[in-house]
Amino acid sequence: MKKENETPTTENKVCVITGANSGIGFETAKSLCGKGVTTVLVCRSREKAEKAITKIKKSIPDAKADFAIADLSSQKQIREMSSKLLKRYPIIDVLINNAGSWYSDFDLTEDRIERQWAINHLSYFLLAHLLLPAIQNSDDPRIINVSSDSHFQGKIHFKDVLLRKNYHGLRAYAQSKLANVMFTLEFDRRKPAGFEHITINAVQPGLVKTDIGLKHTISFHGLMWKIRRLLGVSPEKGAETSVYLATSEEIKGVSGKYWDKCKPKPPSKKGTDKEDAQKLWLLSLEMCAIRNYFP
Numbered sequence: 371m372k373k374e375n376e377t378p379t380t381e382n383k384v385c386v387i388t389g390a391n392s393g394i395g396f397e398t399a400k401s402l403c404g405k406g407v408t409t410v411l412v413c414r415s416r417e418k419a420e421k422a423i424t425k426i427k428k429s430i431p432d433a434k435a436d437f438a439i440a441d442l443s444s445q446k447q448i449r450e451m452s453s454k455l456l457k458r459y460p461i462i463d464v465l466i467n468n469a470g471s472w473y474s475d476f477d478l479t480e481d482r483i484e485r486q487w488a489i490n491h492l493s494y495f496l497l498a499h500l501l502l503p504a505i506q507n508s509d510d511p512r513i514i515n516v517s518s519d520s521h522f523q524g525k526i527h528f529k530d531v532l533l534r535k536n537y538h539g540l541r542a543y544a545q546s547k548l549a550n551v552m553f554t555l556e557f558d559r560r561k562p563a564g565f566e567h568i569t570i571n572a573v574q575p576g577l578v579k580t581d582i583g584l585k586h587t588i589s590f591h592g593l594m595w596k597i598r599r600l601l602g603v604s605p606e607k608g609a610e611t612s613v614y615l616a617t618s619e620e621i622k623g624v625s626g627k628y629w630d631k632c633k634p635k636p637p638s639k640k641g642t643d644k645e646d647a648q649k650l651w652l653l654s655l656e657m658c659a660i661r662n663y664f665p
């Protein structure tokens with residue numbers, strides 16, 4: 371039982387969360403602020419970040435909310451933001467890789483990478499690597515990767531991972547969400563001495579009523595999403611498993627699992643394929659120009 375004057379354990383924590391200005395990420399950030407966690411909202415623009423923080427502070431006036439700016443499709447911007455964060459926060463307890471996107475049309479980022487692959491997978495892989503020095507300093511460090519049950523339909527197209535020849539928004543999305551699961555499990559298997567205390571888990575938030583399928587889609591796909599999300603839960607509900615993984619004492623030390631409704635469940639067969647996960651790891655290292663992932 372909590373003793374009088376005892377500070378709840380979450381109150382000294384620092385959490386960095388990407389894609390925090392809307393949907394599941396916003397509700398996750400708000401809920402963490404409500405628990406006293408110092409929450410860093412990673413957003414694409416200062417305007418979006420400030421708007422989100424103002425909204426949080428309306429219901430939680432003493433929220434310890436900070437922000438960092440990066441377009442996560444740009445590896446340069448991820449690197450610049452990470453070096454600023456490392457200076458500001460020598461200890462990061464939780465990293466929630468939550469940002470995600472859905473593009474109907476094929477296009478490349480400034481790094482010449484297909485957009486969903488860059489944002490939904492490579493930004494998770496790169497950010498976790500860059501923030502490791504601060505994550506490593508926590509006594510209960512946790513990395514949470516927001517994936518999706520869409521990964522069950524996914525396949526890593528190793529011969530054409532950018533889907534140049536065969537692009538479809540759903541195919542690219544499912545591939546990237548499968549990569550989230552494979553990255554999570556492979557990171558957990560690869561953790562060398564000095565990094566074993568870091569836990570890493572993947573989350574499926576469920577079908578959630580957000581605008582993800584409206585932002586960068588053609589009108590037909592947007593309409594399909596509007597119909598589909600009618601069956602979804604609220605973003606607040608969709609945030610519950612991420613918040614649980616970030617703050618729960620009972621899962622301290624639990625790592626390398628796929629979570630749904632605050633319970634672990636088996637991911638797809640492809641998600642647990644160790645050989646493919648190793649191939650994906652090497653490919654991701656190359657695409658992010660990382661020489662030594664665990665420095």
Ligand SMILES: NC(=O)c1ccc[n+]([C@@H]2O[C@H](COP(=O)([O-])OP(=O)(O)OC[C@H]3O[C@@H](n4cnc5c(N)ncnc54)[C@H](OP(=O)(O)O)[C@@H]3O)[C@@H](O)[C@H]2O)c1
Pocket residue numbers: 388389390391392393394395412413414418440441442443468469470471489516517518519574575576577578579580581582585602
């Ligand atoms: N909604 C669902 O049913 C569902 C189901 C399973 C999994 N998920 C996953 O849940 C996560 C959150 O999605 P959501 O449904 O909450 O959608 P959302 O409201 O659109 O949130 C996505 C967030 O990611 C940010 N983002 C996208 N591209 C970015 C970029 N290049 N740079 C910086 N930030 C970027 C968005 O910022 P902007 O507002 O600036 O675009 C937004 O804050 C995603 O990983 C998604 O795959 C969602």
